Amino acid sequence: MKxxxxxxxxxxxxxVSFAQNTSLDSVSVYAEEDLYEDDPYFWSYxxxxxxxxxxxxxxxxxxxxxxxxxxxxxxxxxxYFSERxxxxxLGISTSIENLxxxxxxxxxxxxxxxxxxxxxxxxSGYALAFFADDNVDIKLGLKKSYGLEYHFSKRIFVGTDAxxxxxxxxxxxxxxxxxxxxxxxxxxxx
Amino acid sequence: xxxxxxxxxxxxxxxxxxxxxxxxxxxKYKRALGINVTNxxxxxxxxxxxxxxxxxxxSFRKMGTKGGLRTGLDFLYKTSEGSSFSTISASNIQGQMxxxxxxxxxxxxxxxxxxxxxxxxxxxxxxxKTVSSAVDTNFNVITFTSNLTGFSVGSGPVLxxxxxxxxxxxxxxESSLYVIYSQSSRKFDDGLxxxxxxxxxxxxxxxxxxxxxxxxxxx
Numbered sequence: 001m002k003x004x005x006x007x008x009x010x011x012x013x014x015x016v017s018f019a020q021n022t023s024l025d026s027v028s029v030y031a032e033e034d035l036y037e038d039d040p041y042f043w044s045y046x047x048x049x050x051x052x053x054x055x056x057x058x059x060x061x062x063x064x065x066x067x068x069x070x071x072x073x074x075x076x077x078x079x080y081f082s083e084r085x086x087x088x089x090l091g092i093s094t095s096i097e098n099l100x101x102x103x104x105x106x107x108x109x110x111x112x113x114x115x116x117x118x119x120x121x122x123x124s125g126y127a128l129a130f131f132a133d134d135n136v137d138i139k140l141g142l143k144k145s146y147g148l149e150y151h152f153s154k155r156i157f158v159g160t161d162a163x164x165x166x167x168x169x170x171x172x173x174x175x176x177x178x179x180x181x182x183x184x185x186x187x188x189x190x
Numbered sequence: 191x192x193x194x195x196x197x198x199x200x201x202x203x204x205x206x207x208x209x210x211x212x213x214x215x216x217x218k219y220k221r222a223l224g225i226n227v228t229n230x231x232x233x234x235x236x237x238x239x240x241x242x243x244x245x246x247x248x249s250f251r252k253m254g255t256k257g258g259l260r261t262g263l264d265f266l267y268k269t270s271e272g273s274s275f276s277t278i279s280a281s282n283i284q285g286q287m288x289x290x291x292x293x294x295x296x297x298x299x300x301x302x303x304x305x306x307x308x309x310x311x312x313x314x315x316x317x318x319k320t321v322s323s324a325v326d327t328n329f330n331v332i333t334f335t336s337n338l339t340g341f342s343v344g345s346g347p348v349l350x351x352x353x354x355x356x357x358x359x360x361x362x363x364e365s366s367l368y369v370i371y372s373q374s375s376r377k378f379d380d381g382l383x384x385x386x387x388x389x390x391x392x393x394x395x396x397x398x399x400x401x402x403x404x405x406x407x408x409x
Contacts, residue, residue: 049305049349051349051351051365051399051400052399052400053363053399053400054399055399055400055401056228056363056399056400056401056402056403059228059232059401059403060231060232060403070399074365074397074398074399075349075365075397090397091397092367092395092396092397093395093396093397094394094395094396095392095393095394095395097392100396153300155299155300155303156299156300156303185351187297187299187303187305187351188299189297189305
């Protein structure tokens with residue numbers, strides 16, 4: 001069962017990593033974003049890939065002698081339609097003998113501009129979430145998440161998020177409030 | 191089961207159509223040599239002292255228009271000799287080699303930012319031999335020998351961010367999801383009783399977060 005979950009997660013990661021829009025191959029990427037000026041937001045009809053950059057960023061902060069806390073999610077994928085997005089979160093560390101953890105979530109999200117120039121935005125979403133770790137703790141439930149993002153440009157932004165998880169675990173009802181502890185760097189693909 | 195996982199990974203990599211976008215404006219030169227500088231910067235500027243775990247220290251890339259070849263290499267050879275209260279003498283030889291090769295597709299994000307995705311095939315070999323001598327209660331010298339030999343092979347997708355400092359210099363970091371099969375055997379021999387073998391096998395999958403910074407010099 002654990003191995004099937006790991007296989008599914010790996011396949012999704014690979015598929016998302018490699019899925020690309022082939023119709024724009026011949027168009028210079030520097031001009032592509034201008035094709036979408038009529039959309040309600042500059043993130044409409046785009047794909048976003050995010051990586052948890054906290055381990056790298058923490059290494060370049062002076063006098064940071066505490067051990068960095070990391071969330072189990074390392075990879076985020078968002079496919080935006082006009083205003084809403086399908087989202088996927090993934091984190092995995094496992095072997096045949098020892099499942100360290102698997103963190104997977106799939107859901108919907110909507111992003112709202114905070115500042116007029118749309119550099120600062122917040123997002124709100126719901127996701128079905130699954131988590132399992134080596135303590136044989138399995139959680140399945142609904143995750144309500146809030147994110148805060150800063151867009152350096154139309155193509156690059158950083159973000160962090162908090163979420164409230166309500167679901168069932170091997171020990172009964174599970175309610176977790178996860179505060180923002182990690183910074184994700186995103187690229188936006190057209 | 192681990193064969194099924196590996197099969198799925200390989201199939202998923204190869205059945206999905208892989209494309210990149212024209213990066214000829216981004217790369218002026220066609221080759222790049224990269225060095226892991228995370229620990230150097232950390233030590234020089236007294237930054238966070240945590241050690242960096244990276245499978246390789248040196249990389250070489252051959253850039254094409256939409257994609258390019260990527261390789262990584264790491265090598266370690268270390269010997270040590272010493273003595274302590276419990277042993278007359280002890281010597282240790284460690285050898286380790288890591289190599290990876292793969293292909294990546296480019297997606298230029300901005301004039302100075304590039305995102306790349308691809309896959310690696312990797313392998314490593316490790317040898318560790320320790321010989322130590324001690325005196326037992328009858329004042330006889332006993333020599334213990336420990337031999338560890340191991341190898342690992344794996345593959346998986348890679349995502350990479352790259353920042354262009356200049357046409358000659360790039361900064362990059364990457365994240366990978368390698369599935370690695372490892373096998374190792376250890377032999378003990380104390381010269382009196384026949385040697386004992388310990389063998390182990392493992393299959394690991396881990397999403398490695400970006401935690402190393404490479405400086406790439408293009409030429």
